[in-house]
Amino acid sequence: MKQDGATIYRAAAIRDAQGASARPGAVAVRHGRVVASGLPDSLPKRLTRNATFIDRPDELIIPALVNAHAHLDLTELGPTPYGGDFTAWLRDLVSRRPTEPKQIIDAVRRGLVLSRSAGVGHLGDIAGSTAAVMGRRQAPREAEMPGVSYIECFGLGESQASSITQMKRALEDLPFESRIDFHDRGAVLGLGPHAPYSTGMDVYKAANRLSHDRIYRLTTHLAESAEEIRFVRDAQGPFAELLKALGKWDDGIEPSGQHPVQWLEPVLKHARWVLAHCNYVEDEHIDILQKTGTSVAYCPVASEYFGHVDHRYRDMLEAGVNVCLGTDSILCQPTDEPQPMGILPQMRRLFRRDQTDPGTLLKMATTHGMLALEFSETDATLQKRAPAVFAAVKIDKDDPLDPLVQVLMNDHPVTPINATRTPAEE
Ligand SMILES: [Zn+2]
Known part of the structure; x- marks a missing residue:
């Protein structure tokens, strides 16, 4: 196990309420927190070089x-x-x-x-x-x-x-x-x-x-x-x-x-x-x-x-x-x-x-909730420093329809992802 390398989740798409939106998408995690997100090819080489990749090719990843x-x-x-x-x-x-x-x-x-x-x-x-x-x-x-x-x-x-x-x-x-x-x-x-x-x-x-x-x-x-x-x-x-x-x-x-x-x-x-x-x-x-x-x-x-x-x-x-x-x-x-x-x-x-509007619903379900509970809004996003707690939902990756709309229209359950603790920290 490469202790210091990032873990990179590669998915059919990623989306949050603060501007992260990519198809395909990737979220890089290190020490339990997001260090980068975006198109898989856009992630910095220093992160991808020693990374462990986890592939979710049929899923949209959104923040928990x-x-x-x-x-x-x-x-x-x-x-x-x-x-x-x-x-x-x-x-x-x-x-x-x-x-x-x-x-x-x-x-x-x-x-x-x-x-x-x-x-x-x-x-x-x-x-x-x-x-x-x-x-x-x-x-x-x-x-x-x-x-x-x-x-x-x-x-x-x-x-x-x-x-x-x-x-x-x-x-x-x-x-x-x-x-x-x-x-x-x-x-x-x-x-x-x-x-x-x-x-x-x-x-x-x-x-x-x-x-x-x-x-x-x-x-x-x-x-x-x-x-x-x-x-x-x-x-x-x-x-x-x-x-x-x-x-x-x-x-x-x-x-x-x-x-x-x-x-x-x-x-x-x-x-x-x-x-x-x-x-x-x-x-x-x-x-x-x-x-x-x-x-x-x-x-x-x-x-x-x-x-x-x-x-x-x-x-x-x-x-x-x-x-x-x-x-x-x-x-x-x-x-x-x-x-x-x-x-x-x-x-x-x-x-x-x-x-x-799907984007409005995602805000209500993430950053607005954080504001109400008086927690950092960033902590319910895929932005840098957010805790690595996500929700993944299956989509049809060949369907051109917006992945978030697909998730709102289909009935697939959420698969939770919790990478806030690395194996070394367990
Ligand atoms: Zn009540």
Whole structure:
């Protein structure tokens, strides 16, 4: 084995969202990072001279993809058909989700392995417990995944004060020095107040304050359903009824008269947030997202699963909002999807449904996700210094059709490539 030579992947084509595009294509890797990419003949002689070549003549190589919104601790529940009633769905989820730390850790790791095998390279996870964070932090090598673990918090009305205390305690349970270790391993900590129908303004503001030194990334579910809009505006509807039935209603829960995006604007102004979904927004709300530098994690398959239509992601992109892609939980994925934790199925859904520009989809699936998670955008490209984590998908190399379009039109699974560790480093 030539220890110091580059490893060069030669493929039918390569493509990223920052200008790498070649057919045929090659990516040269050294010490776990990209050192050059382009046409195979264009690579510098000093790299090719001692290189080890790996040929993938029937595949397009793209960077590993970014899943900006997942719920790994629900992995064991598997894809679950939707009955049409969101509050009933939530109740079922709460009754079935794992509660024992060992089950949670196993679910998170299985989710990470499924994600890696589907070509995901960075992931933002909603961690329903500190066990979910620890499961990821101490994941075995085959389940390592850089990104963010957002600790989920809940608390409405008069219970907000105790919810804030709990949130702080959860952070304390994750030893202070581990934050640095987290960063080394790639997965940093975040806070995820759940949604406006379960979490009050005081909790959102507390999350903002805690993140002020930028140690904690921030996310929440927002403007997901018409029922949520009604709850925030009027404190009525199915969510109000659900809270009453659960004995969680109190006089501190009041109508705001506002749309969820307007309601959260004072919080969005003061820190960078990633909002999952935003299925129901008007122009004025898109303006707020743009002005506050807020990212939107759109989960097209999950959104359709719940019956939401006409998502305005293209209007958001046009207005300058950073829109990235997520899977949401595995429950919302089709039962016949071979790679349910993959981002390519999300891209394919949008391409086939909306004929969205393939280059835009690749950005949403890579650099936009990195921006949302506050990681280096270059790390999800084939540019120099990017980590050598790629996704390869079969194409017909004799078909003149654009290789990325072929991948969006065919149903071949992703084969992951992870060359971040050379044999010598193992
Ligand atoms: Zn979610």
